[in-house]
Amino acid sequence: MSARKIEFPRIVIVGSGAIDQIVEVVNEISQGKNVLITSGPQTMKIAGNRVKNTLEKAGYKVFHQTSEVADEPTIKAAQDQIKKHKINIALGVGGGTSIDVAKLSSAREKIPFISVPTAASHDGISSPIAAVRENGTFKSYPATAPIAIVADVSIISTAPRKMLAAGCGDLLANYTAVEDWRLAHKLRGEYFGEYAAALSIMSAKMILDNYEILKNPNEEAVKLVVEALISSGAAMCITGNSRPCSGAEHMFSHALDKLTSSHGLHGEQCGIGTIMMAYLHKLDWERFRGALKAVGAPTTAYELEIDSEQIVKALTIAHTIRDRYTILGANGLSEEAARDLAKKTAVI
Template sequence: IVTGNKTKKIAGKKVESILNDDGYNVHTIEIGAATNENVKKVKKTAKEIKAGFLLGVGGGSKIDVAKICAKNLGKPFISVPTSASHDGIASPKASIKGGVSVDAVVPLGIIADTSIIAKAPYRMLASGCADVISNLTAVKDWVLGHKLRNETFSTSASTLSEMSARVVMENADMIKPGLEESVWIVIKPLIESGASMCIAGSSRPTSGSEHLFSHALDRIAPNKALHGEQCGVGAIMMMYLHDGDWEEIRYALKKIGAPVNAKQLGIKKEDIVKALVMANRVRKDRYTILGDNGLSADAAEKLAKTTEVI
């Protein structure tokens, strides 16, 4: 079991107890952030004890580390999230500190106890909603990549990804702090969002220009906002570039209580502009609405002002 100090108390001990009662020989390791050092530490321990499978119990970082180790060791992985801040709880991708996304293993199962997730800070759930809503611009970017770069495209994966976003947006009125019912609404689209990546064999259905903007922010203004929050704000601006209904995205995020501008993200206006200019260079292999040359500083500033992000 890969968990953290807090998450062990929240769910780790319970998972350990259930497995012990069923006759499993359980080893629990506590880690902090999703770093290469922690990946090495978990991998070394899992090898030493000849682990049959790995469980990630906690938030994104614990799940990501367990997922990467399971991939490297060729072992099954089970995801046990204690919060729902992004679609990584069910995806075959993982993020290492520094904004690097790597291939991991598809979870064998996801055990999402809504009563536990409902106790996590509401900001986490709102961030998860924003991450799923941002699928709308990711799919539009994927269509561009398919048409202009002849990228492989999956209708089933794109439909599942868009449907996940629509479910969250259509139920925005019902997603509120302190309600377990809110978690019921959000958790399924989050899992389906992760599943769309499994179908596509890449993160394409859920990661486009809005994610490139978020990764650029991670480098320019690290640890200021949550991943999903940044992607939500990115989606507002990228939908404007796609000539889509960016106001619909902004309205849904506001209703849910997710950030819609730089101030709410806790990020300086000039850093938003810098991230927009840098975004297309984050992943050269990923074609998006930002094109090959990206945005000029003037165009980036105008975009952020028009969409009320700055």
């Protein structure tokens, strides 16, 4: 593997009241006083306005980009603001959409960005990968990891429980993603990073070993998930891509996105994908399913509110979603094999 640059978040603040340190963090990083916040309407109310008002009181000029979907028009609109207002630093305040818009627009314009999550639903809060919606599904783009993460557990704890459950699903997916990575290394000679893989598995293990605590999560339990998500993102920082945390289970999720607009949260779908891919990898899929049930994540098509036939179809096309070798192989699953897999794991 050729030498390359690895970038990690420089500052990570996690805990109750962390958002109160936002001025201190921005002061340390920003080379000027012009700030862009990307946030959805709801997350702007939850945390964005608080961040905006706090920074303005400290003498910063704050601009806002509404980010309801992470697509090219929204990302380009954020880039236009960065250029027009000579923005010095971008803050993604919200969920995956707001953070991805800030992440990719700031990377393209070569300014730093800070991740301020309002939910623990995905490991994108710390990764150098941005998910952009294209043609009904999501495409991953390399970006830059946040220079800082400010994760206020008191705010994140107020998010719907299903968001936390989705984060647990996204983390458990690391188990099958790493197995896919090993397989690609063995059969295709793809580079395999032992350290990144170990970090990815350690992050997932935090959920598998502590799911009883997450049945009725308090702020400490939420903090555990947030820290695991940040650690998972760090594994991707090491490799510069999503290999340690994204395999066939993620391809299955993106296939569902492509097939229907009535899909679940990304982490929910990845959790169900993990159950099925764990079966194919001969891992303890029933334990994964039990953990997901315990944290309140869906484990069936019915609970995900998706038709069984969509599950089967997604399994048959998942291998076409991206050029990444996984347990699904080069040719994917037949309809018969897909249906059998979904039934054996009680997904349908």
